[in-house]
Amino acid sequence: MNSNGDGTARARETGTLGKLMVLLDLVTHADAPLRFTDILALAGQPRGTLHRQLSHMVEEGLIELDGDGRYAPGLRLLDFAARSWARNEFRLIAEPHLADLQRATGETVHLGVLRGQSIIYLDKVEGRQPVRMYSQIGNASPCYCTGVGKAALSLLPAESLVDLVASLSFTSFTASTHGSAETLLAEIREIADQGYAFDREEHEAGICCVAAPVWSEDRTFMGGISITGPAYRLSMELLHQWAVPVQLAAGRIMEGMRVRLGPRR
Amino acid sequence: MNSNGDGTARARETGTLGKLMVLLDLVTHADAPLRFTDILALAGQPRGTLHRQLSHMVEEGLIELDGDGRYAPGLRLLDFAARSWARNEFRLIAEPHLADLQRATGETVHLGVLRGQSIIYLDKVEGRQPVRMYSQIGNASPCYCTGVGKAALSLLPAESLVDLVASLSFTSFTASTHGSAETLLAEIREIADQGYAFDREEHEAGICCVAAPVWSEDRTFMGGISITGPAYRLSMELLHQWAVPVQLAAGRIMEGMRVRLGPRR
DNA sequence: AATTAAGTTCCAAATAATGGAACAATGATA
DNA sequence: TATCATTGTTCCATTATTTGGAACTTAATT
Structure with a gap:
């Protein structure tokens, strides 16, 4: 009913x-x-x-x-959200590291966290002409076809992961969007091993990214950061190279959280 | 209780x-x-x-x-707000006119609407280096010490205005913040006559603005647009000059709403 | 170990939500 | 303009949820 x-x-x-x-x-x-x-x-x-x-x-x-x-x-709702965002500790800590990563690569950098089946984008640092931000920040995107989303999924314990994936309904945004739980789970396992994820034009045609997972020890935040850009400029070779700096930035963010929030989280 | x-x-x-x-x-x-x-x-x-x-x-x-x-x-809450903002008709219509006004003056332009006793900022177009936007957009500010706020108040029918002002508790953010209903009401009357409002460092020391009211015919939106900047750069003389372009931009926004939303609103 | 504080669960009584129908307002059509 | 159809609003007995007090569990402190 x-x-x-x-x-x-x-x-x-x-x-x-x-x-x-x-x-x-x-x-x-x-x-x-x-x-x-x-x-x-x-x-x-x-x-x-x-x-x-x-x-x-x-x-x-x-x-x-x-x-x-x-x-x-x-x-x-805007007032509530503005307050929610302004004081979010995860975002505050990550902010300078996102800016560093943006400067190092020249491409757009995102920060997102997993909430339910969605990735909610908490921040975005753009390259040259900073475009309207709010149009991205706050947006909820599917977890199964974004770099940040798949990176976040790789942090879940096996059982939660299977449950969550089972509850997804796979929409094919592009030709390369995952269409089944099986292929997705296989890739998540791979991501968990190597520590970074790609989005090969799975959510939006012509847009790809490399992402690394980020989490707080209390698991309040499980998400990731990514470097995103147009596929013609970001070859898979380049994305592979960037896996290292993305992981390093992710590590620094987590270190920042340990310092700021105390060692027990 | x-x-x-x-x-x-x-x-x-x-x-x-x-x-x-x-x-x-x-x-x-x-x-x-x-x-x-x-x-x-x-x-x-x-x-x-x-x-x-x-x-x-x-x-x-x-x-x-x-x-x-x-x-x-x-x-x-971020997801809700992002959707609320992305589709807001008032903001969508105003956007190009805000950008025009920014280019014409070189200073920061705001769009805000009255909700209860607060002004909620719906948009902000900054000059040179666009700073983080979300930190402003969505913010609720008092109506009695902001240019957009006082412009919005000047649109209220006499009785509603008196009721609203009576319910305010006046916080003195700076030396020039209104401290009583009497002085505020006197200024609102003046604003209603002349069609534009100033903020003479009433909310934040060193920041002033000139604002013009904007409203939809159905009174769903009663707000304003403003040109804001540091007091050392924006003399009262300059702000007086800008009253005209601000009012013109406000007029164009309202014209845009009539066209888009139909003549009966 | 004892003590205090913090957080969680339970259940009869109080309160609020429900859903059906009647009523009012609006708008389309002849 | 009168009629009908649609849309929106109000009312109230029934039903379901919320309430508030207390008992209980867990965690932190002395």
């Missing part, structure tokens, strides 16, 4: 909050502001119930209702 | 959600991750209740619990 967009059952134990989050997901994932009836159809709840739920969320600023009766994500 | 940080009573009709949002506010506004007991003291709720509430929010990714039992804002 309780289901989300892609038809998978959802049995979370989060009471009232869980129901509201489903609605927030609907509104924020839509391509355009939704009308009451649209949400009614998607959520499959009684009109009265839905109306009250939406009213409460509008009142709290999580979603907004415009003059045409369309529901859009609320701007209060 | 239900109170927030600054002791003001809070009587919202948002049921369970309202209580959870109070907690999310606590966690995101804190200077550092909070321990269970810290939150217990701040929230003033029974242990069992608080524990379940926090568990639910952790489960949903709104807050995170690290290995030391400290609660921090959740990174899922």
